[in-house]
Amino acid sequence: MREITFGTDGWRAVIAEDYTFDNLTRVARATAAWVQQQDAGDGSVVIGYDTRFQGAAFAKHVACVFASAGVRVALANSFATTPAVSWATADRGATAGIVITASHNPPEYNGFKIKSHVGGPATPAMIAEVEAELPNAKGRFKIKEFGDLCDEALIETFDLQTAYTGLLGEKIDVEAIKEAGTRVAYDAMYGAGQSVVTELLGKPRVVELGHELNPGMHGQAPEPIERNLGALLEAVPASHCAVGLATDGDADRIGLVDEEGAFVDSHKILALLVKYLHEEKGLRGDIVKTFSTTDMLDRMGEAYGLTVHTTPIGFKYVGPMMVEGDVLVGGEESGGMAVKGHLPERDGLFIGLTVVExxxxxxxxxxxxxxELMDEFGPHYQSRTDLHTTEARKQAVLAQLSGDGLATVDGKPVTATETIDGFKFRVDGGWLMFRASGTEPVLRVYSEAASQDAADALVAWGVGFVEGDA
Known part of the structure; x- marks a missing residue:
């Protein structure tokens, strides 16, 4: 059994391998001990789960562990999205939210996410405190029966998904979308977002994909990136839809498809949100982006007089800034984003429906x-590949980049080097970036340039460099 550690967004493991009821007991006991040490909130937790295998059983078990430790629990009575849990945690004044989900990981995984009392991700410091409790969460521990804990009022169940759908209905101008007759295709990717868009817009206006309980997810990771959305790319123009939405397994990430069946990446979605909220709704605030996200946001900040902050990669760095500062839009290249006036949390459905609005x-x-974005702020195209290599080659490349760096990239002089999270080399008209996985022999290679061909060429050169051919 491998050591239990929390990654970028919670603890995740393969079901029946390391993701077992015994290990869940340890993680829940550690988290319960941490909750009981906190001053924020009322000392209770909200627990939800997605559509993965045994999700309801795992969530019920975790609820029993918390309640047996003396922590009051509000448990969702069916699957619900991660942003729904985050919202309910803040709305109910709870100390923490727990989501049984592996997000966009392959279907054989499940996980355990922790949400803070403010309705966003637990901070790295909070996670470190929970991890510090894990060694103490061993030995005998009596877990009481679910029914007995309900009778003792330590566990209550509630309809979280319906409440969350109502929240979206209040925040999105649903009537305007209906009156316009806008037709939407929505791929829930067999995840927790199922039924929400249809409930809001009405069945005649929604073409549903991935709307069935299928824990196997046809063997595909529920990640809303272009290579996983073939059916949606075809369905949007074929069904005469104005737009296609896709969310990941717990519906906190978003992917979009335009009316022509072309994928619209997160870089463009973030820029669209900045333009809409600032120009149309008259809102101001900072822009927060992660290190691998487009320079178009910097151009927009300059044009609008908005401060732009760049963080390391991971929404855990963006969320606290949403809470502590005045942020208009914050997000990352991988599809997670948040906006002013909603939650300090990624919410794929809210973001997708905001774009429809x-x-x-x-x-x-x-x-x-x-x-319109490209015309106003210049063409910005991105490319990316996740390159599987050997651990030895990965370390050799990182040593070279951190030592001498690169003087040229694809024959162009490097004008600046940035190392916020990885290595970004700027050249005339774009940049090339390398970032290593912390857990696998994988190097991620990113680029941005003024054309798609140029962006692809930069990544191709970066791959050649990693493989020793450049």
Whole structure:
């Protein structure tokens, strides 16, 4: 059995290998001990789960562990999204939220996410405190029966998904979308977002994909990136939809498809949100982006007089800034983003529906909105590959980059080097970035340039460099 550690967004493991009821007991006991040490909130927790194998059983077990330790629990009575748990945690004044989910990981995984009392991700410091309790969460521990804990009022169940859907209905101009007759295709990727868009917009306006309980997810990781969305890319134009939405397993990440069946990446979505909220809604605030995210946001900050902050990669760095500062839009390249006036948390459905609202209010197609961005702030195209290599080669590349760095990239002189989280080398007209996985022999290679061909060429050169061919 491997040591239990929390990664970028919680603890995740393969079901029946390391993700077992015994290990869940340890993690829940450690988290319960941490909750009982906190001053924030009322000392209770909210627990939800997604559609993965045994999700309901795992969540019920975790609820019993918390309640047996003396922590009051509000348990979702069916699957619900991660942002729903985050919202309910803050709304109910709880100390923490727990989500049984492995997010966008392959279907054989499950996980355990912790949310803070403010309705966003637990901070790295909070997670470190929970990890410090793990060695103490061993030995005999009596877990009481679920029914007895309910009778003692230590566990209550509630309809979280319906309450969350109602929240979205209040925050999105659903009537405007309905009146416009906008038709939407929504791929829930067999995850927790199922039914929400249909409930809001009505069945005639929604083409549903991935809307069934299928814990196997046809063997595909529920990650809303272009290579996983073939069915949605085809369905949008074939079904005469104005837009396609896709969310990951717990619906905190978003992917979009325009009316022509073209994928719209997170870089463009973030930029669209900044433009809409600032120009159309008159809002101000800082822009927070992670290290691998587009320079277009910097151009927009300059144009609008908004401060732009760049953080290491991971929403755990963005969320606290949403809480502590005045942030208009914050997000990352991998599809997680948040906006002013909602939660300090990634919320794929809220972001997707905000873009649909934007299209209606601005009377533009999604492709038209993207072209408008390019015309106003210049062309910005991105490319990325996750390169599997040997651990020895990975370490050799990192040693070279941290030592001498690179003087040229694809024949172009390097004008600046940035090392916030990985290594970014700027050249005339773009940049190339390398970032290593902390757990696998994987090097991620990113780029941005003024054309897709140029961005792809930069990544191809970066791959050649890693493989020793450049």
């Amino acid at each position: 934007m299209m209606v209010k601005r009377e533009r197609t999604l492709s038209g909105l993207v072209r």
